[in-house]
Every structure is written in structure tokens, then in C-alpha cells.
Amino acid sequence: MTPPQAPDKGDTAELSETPSAVSHFVPPVRRLETLRHRPDFLKAASARRQGTPGFMLQARDRSDDQPTRVGFTASKKIGNAVLRNRAKRRLRAVARAVLTSLARPGWDYVLVARPQATVSRPFTDLVADLTSALASVHRAKP
RNA sequence: GCGGAUGGCCGGAUGACCACGGGGGGAACCUCGAGGAAAGUCCGGACUCCAUGAGGCAAGGGUGCCGGGUAACGCCCGGCGGGGGCAACCCCAGGGAAAGCGCCACAGAGAAGAGACUGCCUUGGUGCCGGGGUUCGCUCCGGUGGGUCCAGGGUGAUGGUGAAACGGUGGGGUAAGAGCCCACCACGGACCGGGCAACCGGGACGGUAUGGCAAGCCCCACCCGGAGCAAUGCCGAAUAGGGGCCUCACGCGGGACCGGUCCGAAAGGAUACCGCCGCAGGGACGCUUCAGCCCCGAGGCCCGGGUUGGCAGCUUGACCGCCUUGGCAACAAGCGCGGCAGAGGAAUGGUCAUCCAAGGGGGCAACCCCUGGACAGAAUCCGGCUUACAGGCCAUCCGCGCAA
């Protein structure tokens, strides 16, 4: 299924990023691809994981040269639809702030929201959580 | 000023930086981007498909005072009736109980059509007193009254009850009583008046006959085909152009345009297994009738294989707000102006600053510090209903108090 359209998306993403990277002084991996399919989530959950006060990080090294992909999970334990959406948005903002510079290409990252904590924890703490969690995940041996 | 009733509205504001989805653009960039309930999915529609329309029947479901409004509704408006409140106002599934069936526990004599039981009154016998007669056993006449019992008659609603008891209260009347009579009330009610209607007002007359429950079954009137945008259509890729079992059907006729076959040199003719046409048959939605139409094999079950892409539907519509006119109103009509997201595992966000509202603390006060935004997130689209909601604003009205 992937051969027909996957190269197209990769090509357009790289084409649109290379000039902007040159002209605007931003890190090279600016745009993050999102995980959408259930098997990717299951593989990431069975690989490495690291808990933090604000969320849980799951990561997997795909060992290919495709760009970094990120997924977000907020289950029904988080609360109603408003709280679930807010948790996903805050995680997305944290990922955008941290992963653009610290993520490694060819990896999948999944951020799982926690009840109460993901919505109410200060944003700077969440950023620190993700930075330390990334460090421990990258440091771990496969 | 206090308390209350109804209707409507807002439901954080501004700015900066960094991001996201749609549209436009070559690009820079510009522009748009959640709600009053987006919710619950309780109703009604639009739209699409199920091969179509009309009528009837059956089943099932729904609605239920009257009149309007609406595309439609179980919604809204106005009115009526009943109930609550001093009032403003609020609440009510509010048709039919002489079509039929069923139920009415406990208590009670009796719970649905009816008379029994009990009670009251009265007559006779049984008693007592007085008188007469007497064969002293008793008998006759008159008077009188309480109880028991027996026999007969009259009477009707008296009856620890109960949610509900053959109208209620008072008086007359009577042996006792009774609408038996009278007054008032309740009920039924020919008829008259008002109202489109529900209904309201009056009411001769009737002495009372129609207990309650239909949110029990039911009857009556009206309405309803089903499924749902993951509907549906198109494009592309891949694979396949499947296999097995069961049931039903596989008949008749016509014509000679075309293909096949035969005769003929040709024109043409013949033939009917197939293809064509008609009838019949079969197949389809609960049944049926009619019209019309589709297929020739149809239906069912099981096994096997492939796909999980893209585009459309997709948001401008019975739309919303202001204004004018009509209408008590719901609403309708008109013109002008303004507004209206469109994702597709799903955007509308993150951080910071100031201000506003709220809560807490300090202070005589100005003010200062801290906390920190209610319910809640579009998924095809509309009209309603219901539910959740911090705080605030506006308008009208009612009661009480004070002042003039």
C-alpha cells in the first residue's frame, strides 16, 4: 500500500523544507509526520518507554532514513472530549518545542497523556520532562 | 428597599511570539476558522439508496381539549376546562367507562347495578293488673309495658369501615321511615342566547337512573414503507471473472431484420437448437388488486480470493440578525444591509503581558497580595425538545413596607 503514495509525501515535504531551512534559520527536521495507524502505535509501545510526571514517552528506532514520526494518545481515562483534546494539544506543543531539535531521524515517538497531570502541569515542566525522557530513551541500549 | 414571577441576552476582552486546518496566490503574503447548548439521540424533515406509483387489508408503533402556525412534528402561539398561589403567574397525555373484558388489596353487612344480613316500627302469641264466669284445670273482656323467643307485615339506607357506599345539609312529616313534601347545594337536562370551535351563561323539567381505573386490555379519530453520508456515485490499483450443496422453474406460439443450417445459378424460399418477440411460469419487498416495469434462471447456505486508496456527496440553506408591512401571538410577505468553519485517527492551539468579572487575606480608606475562569469541542444539513452551566446584564409585572 505504501509504495504508491509514500514517496510523494516524502518528496513534497523535503522539497518544501529545504528552501525554508536555508532562508529562515530553522532546524533541518522542522515538520513532524504524525502516526495514524494502530500497528505503528503497538510497535512503539512494545519498544522503549519512559514515564514522566506529565506523560509517558514511547519510542522506537525504525532503523531507516525516513523522517521522524510522532503520535499522541489520550484515552477515555483523561476525561471528556474537551480534556482529551486539550491534553493532545499540549503534548503537540511540547513535541513541537523539543523534538524539532532533539529528535533523531528514523525514530517513532508516542506521547501518552496522563489523567490530571498532562492538563494541569506547567508547560516549562512538560518541556523539561520531554528533554530528560528523550535523553534516557536515546541512552538506553537496544 | 425587601421578596417574587415571566421573557430575552452575554457567557471573558485586547495585544505579542511560535504553530495548525481550509481557500486564494508563482512567491512574499492575505483571508476564514466551535456552541447556546456543538451534548443526550427523544421527535420531525431535507437528501441518497432499497425497481416504481395508486388503492385496500392485516400487523406493529405513535399522537389525543379547541382553533391557528409550520416543509413537518410528540414543537410553537392563542383560547377553553381542571388544580395550585394573596397576586404577577405556574402545572396538567385533558377523546370514549349505557361496545365488551378485567381489576378495586386490607377493613367492612355490602366494592357494581342488588339484594341478603343487621337495625327501626308494628300486629298476634307468651307476661302483669283489674273485672266477670268456673266443674278451680282454666277461660273471656279491658288496660298496660320492658326484655327474650316465635310467626307475619311495613320500612328504607341506620351499620367500627373504607380512597370510593343508590345524592348532601336543614326543616316538616310519620307507628317507624323514605325526595314523601319544602329550602339551598350537587347531578342530568329538552330548549334559548353567545362563540368558527373547545366551551360559557340561562334553563322548563326530572326526583336521582350514569361508582373509579383506559399512563390495564380495548374502542374511536388521525399519522407512519425501510435503511441511513461508514447512505450513495465516479476513478484507480490488485485479484478474480470462482467452487460446492439444496429448493423451485426450464412450456406454448409467432415472425423472417441479423448471425447459424438447408435448398437454389440468382432472386428468393424453408427451418427453429441458440439468440429475437409475445403469452404463460418463476423470481422481489407482510398479504392482495390494478397499471407499469426488470431478469431468464431465481433464491438460500457454505467455502475460497482481493481491497482498506483518491474524488464527489460537503456545506448558501424550508438559513440567521436588523428594518418595513399584516397579525393579539406563533408566524408570513417584502426590500435593503450584514453574516455564515468544512476536517477526515479528525485543525480552531501553546506561552506571556495588561485589563474586566469572581473568590480569599490584609488595610479606616485609596489600595496591595494570592488563587483563577461555568457547562462544555462541529463531523451530511436543518426545525424542535430535554439535560448541564460560574457569574453577570436588560425589560415587563406582582405582593409587602416607607416617603410624598
Next chain:
RNA sequence: GCGGGUGUUGUGUAAUGGUAAGACCUUAGCCUUCCAAGCUAAAGACACGGGUUCGAUUCCCGUCACCCGCU
């Protein structure tokens, strides 16, 4: 998106409109040297809010929670 079902003591279950039953559990007592078992007794509930009815767990309506299907 469309539908269906169920809420009863702490738990899992019954019950025709009229006293809510029984089992396990809990508590107390008896029995036993003690425990268990057994016996006796007690406590403990109709999801919530309205309505119909003389009377509602039951009938009707609306919420809430949970569960289950189909696409």
C-alpha cells in the same frame, strides 16, 4: 451514525399495583478447651426526579450510570 437491554441489602439473584423473599456475607448469642462447621436472632435495599392511581419496585415520561450489538 443507527439500535437494544439492565439498574433491588455489601455480593450475585426473586417477586401479579397492596407485608419487598431467600442464598452467601456482617454482627451478637448458643455449642466447643479453641477454631471451623452447625443452631438461633438481628441489621442491612427497590439508580434519581416528576406524573397516573386510594395506593408505584411494578404503569408512563425525563435524566444518570453500566453493558451489548450492527455498519
